[in-house]
Amino acid sequence: MSYSRKGKDSDIYLIGTEDGFECLGCPLMEMETYPTADFVKGLSRDRGEEIPYTFQMRGSAYMKTAKEALQHLQTHNYHGHRFNAYALERLRGDVRRENE
Numbered sequence: 001m002s003y004s005r006k007g008k009d010s011d012i013y014l015i016g017t018e019d020g021f022e023c024l025g026c027p028l029m030e031m032e033t034y035p036t037a038d039f040v041k042g043l044s045r046d047r048g049e050e051i052p053y054t055f056q057m058r059g060s061a062y063m064k065t066a067k068e069a070l071q072h073l074q075t076h077n078y079h080g081h082r083f084n085a086y087a088l089e090r091l092r093g094d095v096r097r098e099n100e
């Protein structure tokens, strides 16, 4: 389930996973270097383009509990990052269920 999707009203992409929560390409995380996928290299070779063998993007943040995910959202809020308004309400509901 997605709690917030990147878009014109949101800078973050937070989803529920089997193990908890993941904030994908989190703006609070460091830039990380990833290898360029072979199929992308193949495509650009076909077009005669030179592409780098690595690219950079931010890493993901992982949270185990709804309480941690809620704190993570509040940290984004503190830094002025936007997220979908319903994310807070949904997570608060999850925290209540965690505490039952």
Ligand SMILES: [Zn+2]
Binding pocket: 012, 023, 026, 027, 028, 061, 072, 076
């Ligand atoms: Zn995040």
